Amino acid sequence: MKKGLAVVVLAAGKGTRMKSSLPKVLHPLCGRPMLDYVLDTAKALKPQHLIVVLGFGHQQVRPFIPAGIYVVVQKKLCGTADAVKEALALLKGFSGSLLVLYADTPLLRVETVKKLIGYHKANNLAATLLSANLDKPQGYGRILRDAYSAVCGIVEERDASEYQKKIKEINSGIICFDVERLREVIFKIRPDNRKGEYYLTDAISLLYKKEYVIDCVKVDDANEVLGINSRLELAKAVRCIQQRINEQHMRKGVTLVDPSSTFIDWGVKIGADTVIYPFTVIESGVKIGKGCSVGPFARLRRGTSLKDNCQVGNFIEIVRSTLFSKSKAKHFGYLGDSLIGRQVNIGAGTVTANYDGQKKHKTRIGDNSFIGSDTVLVAPVVIGRGAKTGAGCVVTKNTKVGDNSVVVGVPARLLRKG
Template sequence: MEGIATIILAAGKGTRMKSELVKVLHPILGLPLLSYPIELSLSGIKAEKTIVVVGHQADRIQERFKDLKIDFALQKEQLGTGHAVLQAILFLHEFSGTVLILCGDVPLVKVETLRSFIDTYKENESTLSVLTAVVEEPFGYGRILRNSEGWLEKIVEEKDASEEERMIREINTGIFCVKAPFLMEGLKEIGKENAQGEYYLTDLVEIAKKKGLRCSAHIVADPVEVMGINTRVDLAMANEVLRQEKLKELMLAGVTIVDPKTTYVDRAVEVGKDTLLYPNCHLQGKTKIGERCIIEPNSKILDSILGNDIIIRANSVITESKIEEGAIIGPFAHLRPLSEIKTKAKIGNFVEVKKSVIGKGSKANHLAYIGDSFLGEDVNIGAGTIFCNYDGFEKHQTIIGNRVFVGSNVELVAPVKVGNDSSIGAGTTVTKDVPEGALAISRVKQKNIKKWNKRVKLQRKKSIKKKDL
């Protein structure tokens, strides 16, 4: 849409959240609350300008959204919504279109709702329009007063409303469309002669009416969309609405979700068609999953990229890793950050991988730690193998070539290199490089002591006699 600028109000602390973190940075489906109105402005209605009014923890908010094409206006003192919008006017001096005012703590509004609201505002040739909702319990919200023809006459805040006005169930959502020239002039006329002692943005309605300008109100079809987040209870409710929307979107795109009630997928996660998600899996952050994958129960995948035809067995944890086509992970596997699992490799149960590359077709089937390492193709890592990457001061790398066989219970003390086609015997501690094609073995020679059991029995008898004395 052309001729739209957005102001997003996000200066409040959010006292009822009972948190050290400012309200608009609390996460909801993997993104800060404030991300949702910002996305509506930038991607939804494609506003010419997006201005976020900040106050509490302003630096933290600006740092979080520094890479986006938005401006920040600082409201040092929180003196009301009118005062907040006034701080953003500096960015609109040469703008003469429509200003859309959104709330930073209202994350459920759909872009279709905003487009309908803006279209109706323009069709009515209004100077100001407010998005409203009809609710069962209007306590705490400003009430909408209309004239006999249905036009917006006034918005009365809860504390300033009469008993009769408090019976009205149509409420102000805090979302407005206003013509920029009137907004700039009208804000100068707002006073704070009210119960709160604040500059109410809603007073613009009366100012417009006195000037003979038209004001309108547009009722949202679903009041849930304009639900504000004031407490952690509200946050949980809104999170559930967005979670179910996300799962529905995935299922309609060809993803099978066995039990939507117990499947958790963040907003920014992408999942390819014909992938199967079992109950209680958590896909978080910027995770991308390809087609025809299987994610078994109780798995957690964060900020990772998975190719096609991958199987993640139950109870696996994957963080900031990359897994290529046809690989199998788990059960009970742990991929820590900067791990890369190549095509058709396998990481089995109780294997931990950290900052390592596991080559094509290589496998560590069980009970191993692989850290700060590079494994070539078709490598076998035996059970109980440990890559000793830390000397107490620094981390060191282990490099293993192609087609290497590492027996069980091996320790590789980095830095060390193992050449192609070599083998390492079970129980070996490797402290030196292993040449290509060689067998490395460092065991103590086995010694069998005959009649050992008789010695043990004799020792037991002596021990029993001592106890009896």
């Protein structure tokens, strides 16, 4: 049994149905490009070789490919078989299994791919397809079987007869090949189809004619093989990934009061016993400690960190800011570029005015401070430990309020020195 594994990720397509100038594989899913999910899956397999084939918009996509992954550019977009040929040129001397993945299929689980590869190797197959049974198979290629139910080919929908279009078993596009068998047939593929392209799927019928054994592994959850070709399918994929992310947090001890209205990006860290209320949006890179309360209707943007036992509530936006333990901002407001100490109370309507029209500036608030309702802090500002601001106070830029001092008014004036 040949144990070597090479993985080829096809990421060359235009994605014309997305109607976007952004390459399809860079469209974000829960805070990261869809391509990243597929690369994570590929890397988890620990292949000897990992190759990404780029094409349309390759200059934009290339910076998103991590170091250590081979990149080849398909100069003319004339089909998946041609794309795989480009990758094969980098695999001279390699023998073993060649797995073909697609960068627009981000829902595929590592466990599913390992099952496919394991079945392929254990049965010494020429090719193993990942298939699914769909009640509505429109848009997918159909698996063709002979009189003995053996896989004998794949027909793309636009080339299928009316009879073939009734077949429910679809090709996901994900195929594990014996690379030596693939080399025997891939150069014999011809663009004999309505699109005039070189289809990798035509390799299946050529292998069958050479009497090699081909089989399928059926995926349990058809959503895993959802290919994203339109904004509608993008939205469906977002919902699936969002559900996975939410379930992962709940399994780790986080309470989501209503998971269906809680929007958490990939890469967010949340401590146990934190409660997230409905209609909360939490972006990638946010860190939330243990025992916190967030929302409802809160938005935590990149660069936000809540330490243990913080409370942030209704209609608040926080970005590039840190709240240390037991601090509260329970009502509507905006906190940007702020460093907020321990046990600080941020009153309703507080705004840190961090942007002066040219640059962003920092606001620093010391431990045990009390910021009155509707306070505006025009950064850069420093509020000392134990200090207080009166309701409706406007603290102008470059002001330093001393420890335990009280300021009030517009502009803020010292009422009591600490």
